[in-house]
Structure formats: C-alpha cells, structure tokens
Amino acid sequence: MAIPGNLLSPTTESIDPNTSGWAPKLNCTISKGGGGRNGDGCLLVKSKAAGETQVRTVSSYTVTPGVTYQAFADASGATVPERIGIRWLNALGLEISLTWSLVTMTAAAAWHRISVAATAPVGAYKAQVLLSMMTPAAPNVVSYFENVYLGLPIRTTGNLFGFGTESTEIDASGWTPEVNATLSRQVPVVSWSATWYWAGGHTLAITATAAGNAAAATVDRPAVTPGVEYLAHAYLQPPTLSSVAWIELRFYDANGNQIQTTRAVLAPPGTGMYRQYVSAVAPTAAATCGIAAGLDGAAAGQVLRLETVVVQAFSPSVTGSVIPYASSSFEQGTGGWTVPSGPATLARTTPWGAAAYTGSYSLAVTSATAATSTLRSPLAPVTEGVNWRVQIIVRHGAGSWTSVRVRTHWYDSVGGDLGTSTGLAYAVPPGSWYLLVSDAVAPAGATQAAVEVVGIAASSTSVLWVDGVALWQVLPLVAVETASSDGYIRLTLRELPVDYLMSVYRVTPDGKRALVRGADGLIDQQPVTSDAMVLEDHEAPLGVEVWYRIELYSSPGVISSTRSSESVTLTLADINTAWLKDPANPQRNCLVVVQEAPDWERPIEQAAHVIRGRRNKVILSGRRQGLEGDLAIWTRSDAEREALHLLLDSGNTLLWQANPGMGVDDMYVAVANVSEGRVGKLAQEQWRTWTLPLTEQDMPVTTGVNGAAGRTWQDVVAEFATCADLLTVYSTSEDLLLDRRMG
Structure with a gap:
C-alpha cells in the first residue's frame, strides 16, 4: 500500500513494477530485485568498483524553504552499511546542498529502516532522495532498497512533543544528559514492519560515562492540565538482558520545579527494541511535563537507545472507562491492586511480551494453594443510580481454576462500604484470553467503586493473568440527535466490536435505505477501528422522519448483529431558505435565501433523418437526461458571499436541499458558470443576487468526508x-x- 503523504509515485516508492523512478548517481548499476515487502519488487544496487555508490530519484519534488521534510527507506545489505540523504535543488535544478543521515552501525541482510529529516534550505525549490552504499571494497557488491518515502515528517497524532523530540531524526537537541551520561545519535539495525512509519533510522543513544546510574531527560516540556491522565511511551533498547532500563513521566510546576515522577522499568526479553509505557495523572500544581530515561547500575560505556518518544492525554481503550491506565494494563506494576482475602499474590508478568492482551504486561495472580482469593482494584469515581459495566480480560496461566467471578464493590464519598454487586462467574479453560463482563446499578450514595475479581484455584501454584480492566457507565448503544441550525443529524455509536465490518443506513418512512457517508466514503462494510464512533449525516433529508440501521459483520457478507436508532426529523426554520452542501467538505455548507426556483429542462440527444417520399421525419433518440435549470438565490452579507464562493470554488458535486412542499426533491447537482450581481446601487449594500446553472448529478459514492x-x-x-x-x-x-x- 502507498505510504500516506508520500511525494514519490507508487512505482518509485515500491519499485513495482519497475525501476523507472530511479537512476544511478555514483559508481553503480541498478535493476529490479525480488523479495520486497511493499510489493515484491525492490531496488537492487550493485557497485561498479570499490568506493561509495549512490542512486537518486529520477524526478525531483517541489519543496518549500524553511519547511522540514523527512525521507526514509528500508534497506538490506549483508556486506556494507547504508545511509539515506535529501538532495536540495534550486529552481534551475542545480544542487544547493545535501543532507545525509548517519551511517547504519553495521551491515545486515535483514530489512531495516534508514531515515533522515531536515529543513529545506533557503533557495531550495526541489528535492531528490539519495540512497547510498558506504564504500564497498570491490565491484559487484549488492544492497537492496524499497519502501521509500519523501514528504512531511510522520509523527504520532496527539503527541505533546514535536517531531524533533519524538524521533531525533533531525538532531538530539530535544534532550539533555542528566546523570553520568553523554548523548548522541546512532542508527542501529532494527527491523520494523513495512507499514510502521513512525519509527526507524536515528535513535537517541544515552551512553554511561562511568559505572553507575545514567540518565537523560527531555528539554522540551509541553503544557499539561492538572487532573488529566497522561500516557507516555518509548521504544527502549537495553545494552544487555540484565540491564535495568527505565522511563519516567515527570511533571513540573510553573517555575520549572519537578513535583511528581512516575517510573516504569522495562523487563526485557532480549536486547531488541521494546515499547515501554508509563502513565500518571497530572497533579494539582502541574504546568508542564517531560520524559526521562536511563539505566541503573550501568557499566561504563553501556548504551541505552530510545526511539519514538510520545506523551499524550490518555484515551482509554473502552470509551468512558474510569479505571486509570496503570490499574488497567499493568505496564508499570500491579497498578495498586490488593488481595483483601485469600492466599493469592500479585505481580506484573515478566518478561516484556510474555503474557499480555493490551500493552506488553498483565497482572499475574498466583495462588500457592487450592483456595478462593479476592482481588480488588483502586477506587474510581462513579455516579449513583446508573448502570455500570465492569470488564476484565483473563487467561489461564498455570494450574487450574474452578471459576472466576467479576463484580463491582461500591463505596460512599468517605470510603464507607456499600456492598458488592452479585457479578457473574465464568469458567476459564486454558488456551485463550477471555473477556468477562458484568453489569450493576450503583446504589444510592455511591460515589466510588472498585473492580473485584474472585478466583477459585482448584490446585496449588495456579496462575491467572488479568488485563484490560475497564469500568464505565453503560450509555445507549445508539444515540441520535438533530442539529437543525447546522443542517445535519449526529449519530453516536458505542460498544462497537473493533475489527468487525460495519454498514450504516438512513431509513425513511417509505422503507428506502441510503448509506451514510463517512471519512472513507459511503459506510458499506467498512472496518470498525474504534469501540465508539460519532457520525454527522449532512445528507439527511429535511422535514422527513428518518432512523438509522447499523449492520455489523464478523466477515465480509456475514452479518453478526444489527442495531437501530430512534426516529428524528431535521427541520428548516425558514421555508424561503435552502441548503447548498458539499458532501466531502461539510464545513463549507451554506444556507442561502431562494429568490426563484429553476424552470427545469430535460435535454435529450436526437438525430432527425428526412426520408425521401415520407411526410414525417425519423427521429433516433438517446435516453432523456436529468434536470437542468437556473437557481436564483440571494446572499445577505459579505460573510455569506465569501462562504458561497468557498463552496463553489472546488467545482465538486453539491447537494441542494429545500424544505418539503416546495416542489423540489433533494438533488445532487453540478454548478456551471455563476453570475453574481448587486441588489441595489448603494456601494455598501451587502446583499447579492446569484444565478447558479444546475445540472442534476448522481450521488458521489466514493467521496469521503474530509x-x-x-x-x-x-x-x-x-x-x-x-x-x-x-x-x-x-x-x-x-x-x-x-x-x-x-x-
């Protein structure tokens, strides 16, 4: 698949079906190789003689001086290491300068990422991508390249850090050594998925100056909001399996004083790259935050590498869950869980990735004897009188378990015990992760609650893994409301099964169904990527009662379940107005005053033939076409006039909607040459009269909502x-x- 935002063509990016996007620049020949991952093709580069080899893109790509650009590629070369560069050209196509990445630390036959980023220099007009093999010792040395990108930097959406701090592709200026450390950038050989575009290339290298603890911290300190939970993560590469590598989320007050630190220690299974999470709620006096990372007990010269450093406001995997991430995913420990009764002990699973459903760790519950144990989470806020759902995801680790019950324990504002819900008990056979849920209404006076898990171990040394804990108020699965002043209906869908497929239909009283438009076009068996979704239906008819039908598919064509909404009606306050809408850009929609409705024509292609000796002509006709006519409207202010110009500028197919009873159905139209005139002679008069020549169109099918x-x-x-x-x-x-x- 094409890399989003890539300036390179698909052929140049993937070297499929040929190498036409590339040309030798120095000491090499090129041909198409096989075994690529972004398509089968890859660029085979062979040295002509000893010395560096370089290839470049055939095309050059327009850039803007002062704007930062990123280039990356996947490389494979068992003999020599590689590097990637950006070649900056002026308007005449002459080279201004080159920006090279650091050289990969070693040669490697496995596919690995190389990357570079830089700001386009003054005078730069175009850019090319350069790929280089570093100084082969002889001719016929081969390296392979594919999955090449040039464009704006790809960063993690929602990251409080900028691209420079997140990636260190430009430099290491976002970091400072803190204890017993020096900082540099390195390019280790790391294999990333061909579709994982947020990592690879340069890493931050924290090198211990002497034996002892070593640490570095971000200089960048983005603003935070007290009381909000934040989640930080980074890929860590420890120097040895036994290394104590860690990451910290730190909060600072307005004076820059550090007021809270939360640490998560990596339990590495090896010396590769492992993503470690850490989370915390910003304290009352917090103004900014930062990240620190380091090694405890490091030997002199040992290096900890960091990649893709992110901190962002936490968004729970289950929308609305009140359980903090630390108590839900157990990435930094046992998350404050306790064992109020029974012999069970709690620990975070180890090593990284050994047992987890979300993140990289889970809660390991070990019962030394055959007995019943109750586990309890920290307290979380709830509201009395409404239904709450608790969820856990568990897996049988060892031994045997008779049952696992999940329930909710209620408390008042001072911690007074209000009892527990009955909950539900489940069998947990070995072999899979199981999602266990139970519902209960919070009793009067309840302001806090804890999730409780009651496990009955049937044998000694029984282990249960717990992950993905959530507690949330159960809101309607489907909610619908009108926004008549803005001309649309808002549809909210909850508790959607992620990775299923979904279709969403609008249904009118006559039983007709029409697909609703989403970001990727009409929502017709599209993948579900989130458990909650909000849709704005800007194509809903006016003055007509509609409801929505949601179909969920476990696989293409296989319906798993359906849902439906209540009926609602979108209204228009003034029958003399009408909506002109751009289905792809609803932010451009305009409400205009109708001066005169069109007198419609329906053209038809005809050929008339005169037959000698016959009175009547023979007419050959095509199919009669759709409606055509001129719509006369007014705009009442400069703001309306500018908005209408913006709507018409794109030339997109528009939707015209008038109030029912005006003799006009909703219609998709193309607008031809537009005339704009003044209503009066006064120069300050803001009213304008417009004539819009309309031609009826079919509804756009593939157009998505921007x-x-x-x-x-x-x-x-x-x-x-x-x-x-x-x-x-x-x-x-x-x-x-x-x-x-x-x-």
Whole structure:
C-alpha cells in the first residue's frame, strides 16, 4: 500500500513494477530485485568498483524553504552499511546542498529502516532522495532498497512533543544528559514492519560515562492540565538482558520545579527494541511535563537507545472507562491492586511480551494453594443510580481454576462500604484470553467503586493473568440527535466490536435505505477501528422522519448483529431558505435565501433523418437526461458571499436541499458558470443576487468526508510556537483543519 503523504509515485516508492523512478548517481548499476515487502519488487544496487555508490530519484519534488521534510527507506545489505540523504535543488535544478543521515552501525541482510529529516534550505525549490552504499571494497557488491518515502515528517497524532523530540531524526537537541551520561545519535539495525512509519533510522543513544546510574531527560516540556491522565511511551533498547532500563513521566510546576515522577522499568526479553509505557495523572500544581530515561547500575560505556518518544492525554481503550491506565494494563506494576482475602499474590508478568492482551504486561495472580482469593482494584469515581459495566480480560496461566467471578464493590464519598454487586462467574479453560463482563446499578450514595475479581484455584501454584480492566457507565448503544441550525443529524455509536465490518443506513418512512457517508466514503462494510464512533449525516433529508440501521459483520457478507436508532426529523426554520452542501467538505455548507426556483429542462440527444417520399421525419433518440435549470438565490452579507464562493470554488458535486412542499426533491447537482450581481446601487449594500446553472448529478459514492483525522490543537501547538508561524504554512483555517500545507 502507498505510504500516506508520500511525494514519490507508487512505482518509485515500491519499485513495482519497475525501476523507472530511479537512476544511478555514483559508481553503480541498478535493476529490479525480488523479495520486497511493499510489493515484491525492490531496488537492487550493485557497485561498479570499490568506493561509495549512490542512486537518486529520477524526478525531483517541489519543496518549500524553511519547511522540514523527512525521507526514509528500508534497506538490506549483508556486506556494507547504508545511509539515506535529501538532495536540495534550486529552481534551475542545480544542487544547493545535501543532507545525509548517519551511517547504519553495521551491515545486515535483514530489512531495516534508514531515515533522515531536515529543513529545506533557503533557495531550495526541489528535492531528490539519495540512497547510498558506504564504500564497498570491490565491484559487484549488492544492497537492496524499497519502501521509500519523501514528504512531511510522520509523527504520532496527539503527541505533546514535536517531531524533533519524538524521533531525533533531525538532531538530539530535544534532550539533555542528566546523570553520568553523554548523548548522541546512532542508527542501529532494527527491523520494523513495512507499514510502521513512525519509527526507524536515528535513535537517541544515552551512553554511561562511568559505572553507575545514567540518565537523560527531555528539554522540551509541553503544557499539561492538572487532573488529566497522561500516557507516555518509548521504544527502549537495553545494552544487555540484565540491564535495568527505565522511563519516567515527570511533571513540573510553573517555575520549572519537578513535583511528581512516575517510573516504569522495562523487563526485557532480549536486547531488541521494546515499547515501554508509563502513565500518571497530572497533579494539582502541574504546568508542564517531560520524559526521562536511563539505566541503573550501568557499566561504563553501556548504551541505552530510545526511539519514538510520545506523551499524550490518555484515551482509554473502552470509551468512558474510569479505571486509570496503570490499574488497567499493568505496564508499570500491579497498578495498586490488593488481595483483601485469600492466599493469592500479585505481580506484573515478566518478561516484556510474555503474557499480555493490551500493552506488553498483565497482572499475574498466583495462588500457592487450592483456595478462593479476592482481588480488588483502586477506587474510581462513579455516579449513583446508573448502570455500570465492569470488564476484565483473563487467561489461564498455570494450574487450574474452578471459576472466576467479576463484580463491582461500591463505596460512599468517605470510603464507607456499600456492598458488592452479585457479578457473574465464568469458567476459564486454558488456551485463550477471555473477556468477562458484568453489569450493576450503583446504589444510592455511591460515589466510588472498585473492580473485584474472585478466583477459585482448584490446585496449588495456579496462575491467572488479568488485563484490560475497564469500568464505565453503560450509555445507549445508539444515540441520535438533530442539529437543525447546522443542517445535519449526529449519530453516536458505542460498544462497537473493533475489527468487525460495519454498514450504516438512513431509513425513511417509505422503507428506502441510503448509506451514510463517512471519512472513507459511503459506510458499506467498512472496518470498525474504534469501540465508539460519532457520525454527522449532512445528507439527511429535511422535514422527513428518518432512523438509522447499523449492520455489523464478523466477515465480509456475514452479518453478526444489527442495531437501530430512534426516529428524528431535521427541520428548516425558514421555508424561503435552502441548503447548498458539499458532501466531502461539510464545513463549507451554506444556507442561502431562494429568490426563484429553476424552470427545469430535460435535454435529450436526437438525430432527425428526412426520408425521401415520407411526410414525417425519423427521429433516433438517446435516453432523456436529468434536470437542468437556473437557481436564483440571494446572499445577505459579505460573510455569506465569501462562504458561497468557498463552496463553489472546488467545482465538486453539491447537494441542494429545500424544505418539503416546495416542489423540489433533494438533488445532487453540478454548478456551471455563476453570475453574481448587486441588489441595489448603494456601494455598501451587502446583499447579492446569484444565478447558479444546475445540472442534476448522481450521488458521489466514493467521496469521503474530509476531517482532522484525529489531529487536535495539541498537535498544532506541538509543531508551531506562535499563531504567526501558521500564516506561512496554511492559507486558510480550513487548510489548518485538514493539515493541507502550502507548497
């Protein structure tokens, strides 16, 4: 699949079906190799003689001076290491400068990532990607390259850190040594998935200056909000299996004083790259946060490497869960769980990745004897009188378990015991992870609750793994509400099965069904990627009662379940107005005043033939076409006029919706040449009269709804220091919304 945002063509990126996107630059020949992962093809580079070899993209790609760009590729070479570069060219195609990555630390036949990022220099107009084998000792030395990218930096959406701190692809300036350490950048050989674009290339290397503890911390300290839970993670590569490598999430007050530290220690299964999580709630006085990492008891010269450093506001895997991440996923310990009764002991599973459903660890519950044990989570806030659902994900680890019961224990505001729910008991046979749930209504006075797990061990040394704990108020599976002033219906879907397929239909009283539009077009057996989803249906008819049908598929064509919503009606306050909408860009939708409805024509292609000796012509006709006519409207202000221009600028197919009873059905239309005139002679008059020539169109099927794709203002703050910095990057606020940059 093509890498999102890649300036390179698919052929140049994947070297499929040929090498036409590449040309030798220095001391080499090229051909197409096999065994690639982004398609079967790969670029085979062979040295002509001893010395460095270089290849470049045939095309050069437009860049903007002052903007940061990233290039990466996957490489394979058993003989010599590689590097990747960006070649900056001026408007005449002449080379201004080169930006090279560091050289890979060793040669390796396994596919591994090489990467570089830099700011386009002054005078740069175009750029090319360079791939290099470093100084083969003889001719006919071969290396392979594929999965090549050039474009804007790919960073983690929602990361409070900017790209430079997250990736160290540019430099290590986002970090500072703290204790017994020096910092540098290195490019170790690490194999990443061909579709994992957020890691690879340069890593931050923390080297212990002498024997003892060594640490480094971020200089970058993004703002945080007190009371909000934050989740940090990074890939750590320890120097030895026995190394004590750790990551910390730190909070600072407004004066820069460190006021809280939460550490998570990596339990490495080897010396590869392992992602370690750590989470904490920002304390009352917190103003900023940072990340630190290090080694305890390091030997002199030992190196800890970091990759893809992220801190972001925590979003629970189950929307609305009140259980903190530390008590849910057990990434940094036992998460505050206790054993109020029974012989069971608690520990975090070890090593990394040995037993986990979410993250890399789970809670290991060990019962030395055949007995019943009760496990209890820390208290979490709840609301009385409403239904709450508790969920755990468990797996039989060793021994045997008669049953596992999951329930909720209720408490008042001062910790007074209000009893437990009955819960549900489940059998947990060996071999799989099982999701266990139970529901209960919080009793009067309940403000806090704990999740309780009651396990009955049937033999000595029985082990149960617990993960994915959640407690949330059970809201309607389907909720629907109208936003008539903005011309759309909002549909909220909850507790969706992730990795299933889903279709969403709008149903009218006559039984007709129409697919609802989402980000990837009409939602017709599209993958479910989140357990909760909010859809805005901007194509719902006006003045007509509608309801929604949701079909869930376990596999293509196999319906697992269906859901339906209540009926709602979208209204139009003034029958003299009508909506003009862009299905792909609902932010451009305009409410306009109708001056005069069209007088419709339905053209038809005809050929008339005169037959000698016959009175009547012979007419050969095609099929009669859709409606055509001129819609006359008014705009009442400069703001409405500018909005209508924005709507019409794209030339996209539009949706025209008038109030029922006006003799016009909802219609998709193309708008031809537009005329704009003044209503009166006064120069200050803001009203305008418009004539829009309309031609009826079919509903766009593949067009998706543009949106921020998960970006928030935090992503903007992480990349730009001031609002003024945005002016040179985005032409309009819509461009900012869609991350559509100039150049």
